[in-house]
Amino acid sequence: MREDAQSLDIRDVTANWVNAEVLQRQIDERIKALADLSHTPLFFGRLDYLHAPGADRAEGAEGEQFYIGRRHVHDGDGDPMVIDWRAPVSQPFYRASKKDPMDVALRRRFGYTGGELTAYEDEHLSDPEEVARTSALLQQEIERPRVGPMRDIVATxxxxxxxxxxxxxxGSVCVQGGPGTGKTAVGLHRVAYLLYAHRERLARTGTLVIGPNKSFLHYIEQVLPALGELEVKQATVDDLVAQGTQVEVRGTDDSAAAVIKGDARMAEVLRRALRSHITEPTEGVVVVRGSRRWRVPSYELQDIVRELAARDMRYGAAREALPRRIAHAVLVQMERAGEAPDDRVQDSVARNTAVKAAVKAVWPAVDPAKLVLRLLSDAEFLAEHAEGLLDEAEQKAILWQKPARSVRSAKWSAADAVLIDEVGDLVERTHSLGHVVLDEAQDLSPMQYRAVGRRATTGSVTVLGDLAQGTTPWATRSWGEALAHLGKADAVVEELTAGFRVPTDVITYASRLLPHIAPGLAPVKSVRENPGQFEVRAVTGDAEIVDACRRALENEGSVGLIAADARCEGLGAALGEAGLAYLSPGEETTAESRLTLVPASLAKGLEYDYVVLDEPGAIVAGEPDGRTGLRRLYVALTRAVSGLVVVHCAPLPGELGRV
Known part of the structure; x- marks a missing residue:
């Protein structure tokens, strides 16, 4: 298929060089999408149907055999050899069971080692005498060591x-899933499925995956290309607002200020501040055309401004409509005087100097960054527009102690950039995408939810998260509240409770924290047959922690040393002195370099075959409050795929109980 695409000759089929360039680019993208991926087999399953799909079973039409894979493959005659996993005919591979075989006689799974076919396993779904059993290949695939970036789960x-x-x-979907339930993979595969089912529409409107940080995005970036999808963009919320606001984030907020700036009440404060620029006209407008003078009196001008202000329009759109409304009033007078003005006359009147001056005075242009700068620098301006919304203490918390002189010199924080983005949308509508996937959503503030939501006003979203893993002071308390801020209150909330990544002993230990951090959530139940390696070990110093890492490296797969942020520098020095090379989060593990030193604040969303967790008490103490600290610890405890060793000098947090 790739050779066919490479051999296409377009010299005689294009009308001009522009068409040739467009067509050649499409061919190049097709060739790129057909590239071989090492260690990624094209097919992983087979379905033998009892009857031909769509045929009348009474006719006894003989069933067909389909190989299921990551992408469609056809032979030289165009006949399918491998069916895309997203096609309707592939669905029974994932959903058929002994209770509901979905007309499938046999389901075959293939096992691979390094890209080489090494095993297969058959399930005779229509045979009443065969006992249903757990797939051994499925278990092996789930427990396979994780070296390198996140891989797809299309076979499992x-x-x-x-x-x-x-x-x-x-429809929009919200997926509540505990550690290891596969919610991130589900979100990414949903994007791949939607691109398959609605490719033309999403090609026009665009798709986006939003993650919590760069390390996380780097970890997941190979999943969609492995499924043949190369055009999906990835970003953090900070990336999105930086693109929209064009301000440089150089400052930070304390937690109190960040919580208030992220509160949904700020949206109304900003709306009031923006609308305060609209003033009621006190004088009329006189338009001179040739020897005639046409006057729009102040009361009529006031009616026009009030009508526009009352409508649900963007500030900028209403400002652009104002001169045309004034021009229309002039044209009405001209028609009454016996003239016959056309659209060109209306355009000319709208561009008249007197009309422009009136618009500038009544409805001035507003720069979003300058508005937020004034709001955070001018106590009186803030108090005027925050009245009844923020109390004096809250207003004081977000005011800058040293006001900046200009937008460029201001030390904007990430929360400030979100406020500027909000004003930008009040002035001019933000472009909407066709579908947005929002991962680790539980850590977003209401204002950040609004920033994401306005990028999907005409599209749908897939929200992924775990309320128990919320580690910001403004962490989401309920999905209903979060979805309302996102503008998708009607989204369906689904819960995943079957754990595929975290071993039974590890998730059972971590779940001791759930009553303290998320009492209403059901604990994850691991479906893995291997209970995993688990140990809690008291140590006396860094040398024993290094030794625990060395022992973990004796196993196959990746190793993560997770520690409180404040302890990472010292542990890094200890590893260096011991001759153990290590990576930083986001750097790709290889067969030669498998140890990563992970600050607890960056552990979310990552996974390692073996984890050495340093000083749980220090992780809890590193957060502003105990509950947030316990949630951070819960995240750190649940990063292991095969084994977890908890090492500590200080006493363990009491919430973990006795081992």
Whole structure:
């Protein structure tokens, strides 16, 4: 298929060089999408149907055999050899069971080692005498060591996951999933499915995956290309607002200020501040055309301004409409005087100097960054527009102690940039995408939710998160509240409770924290047959922690040393003195370099075969409050795929109980 695309000759089929360039680019993208991926087999399963799909079973039409893979493959005659996993005919591979075989006689799974076919396993779904059993290949694939970036789960998608993946584009979905339930993978595979089912529409409107940080995005960036999808963009919320606001984030807020700036009440404060620039006209407008003078009296001008202000329009759109409304009033007078003005006359009147001056005075242009700068620098201006919304203490908390002289010199924080983005949308509508995936959503503030939501006003979203893993002072308390801020209150909330990544002993230990951090959530139940390696070990110093890492490296797979941020520098020095090379989060593990030193604040969303968790008490103490600290610890405890060793000199947090 790739050779066919490379051999295409377009010299005689294009009308001009522009068409040739466009067509050649499409061919190049097709060739790129057909590239071989090392260690990624094209097919992983087979379905033998009892009857031909769509045929009347009474006719006894003989069933067909389909190989299921990551992408469609056809032979030289165009006949399919491998069916894309997203096609309807592939769905029974994920959902068929002994109770509901979905007309499938046999389901075959293939096992690979380094890209080489090494095993296969058959399930005779229509045979009443065969006992249903857990797939050994499925278990092996789930427990396979994780070296390198996140890989797709296309061969191991479970029925409850597949239902979410294949849900329609029109509806938004929120997935609540504990550690290791595959919610991130479900979100990424949902994007791949939607691009398959609605490719032309999403090609026009665009898709976006939003993650919590650069390390996380780097970790997941190979999943969609492995499924043949190369055009999906990835970003953090900070990236999005930076693109929209064009301000440089150089400052930070304390937690109190960040919480208030992220509160949804700030949206109304900003709206009031913006609308305060609209003033009621006190004088009329006189338009001179040739020897005639046409006057729009102040009361009529006031009616026009009030009508525009009362409408649900963007500030900028209403400002652009104002001169045309004034020009229309002039044209009405001209028609009454017996003239016959046309659209060109109306355009000319709208561009008249007197009309422009009136618009500038009544409805001035507003720079979003300058508005937020004034709001955070001018106590009286803030008090005027925050009245009844923020109390004096809250207003004082967000005011800058040293006001900046200009937008460029201001030390904007990430929360400030979100405020500027909000004003920008009040002035001019933000471009909406067709579908947005928002991962680790529980850590967003209401204002950040609004920033994401306005980028999907005409599209749908897939929200992924775990309320128990919220580690910011403004962490989401309920998905209903979060979805309302996102503008998707009607989204369906799905819960995943089957754990595929974290071993039974590890998730059971971590779940001791759930009653203290998220009492209403059901604990994750691991479906893995291997309970995993688990140990809590008291140590006397860094040398023993290094030794624990050395022992973990004796196993196959990646190793993560997770520690409180304040302890990472010292542990890094200890590893260096011991001759153990280590990576930073986001750097890709290899067979030669498998140890990563992970600050607890960056552990979310990452996974390692073996984890050495340093000083749980220090992780808890490193957060502004105990509950947030316990949630950070819960995240750190649940990064292991095969084994976890907890090492500590200080006493363990009491919430973990006795081992």
């Amino acid at each position: 998608i479970q029925p409850e996951q597949d239902e979410i993946v294949r849900s329609g584009l029109a």
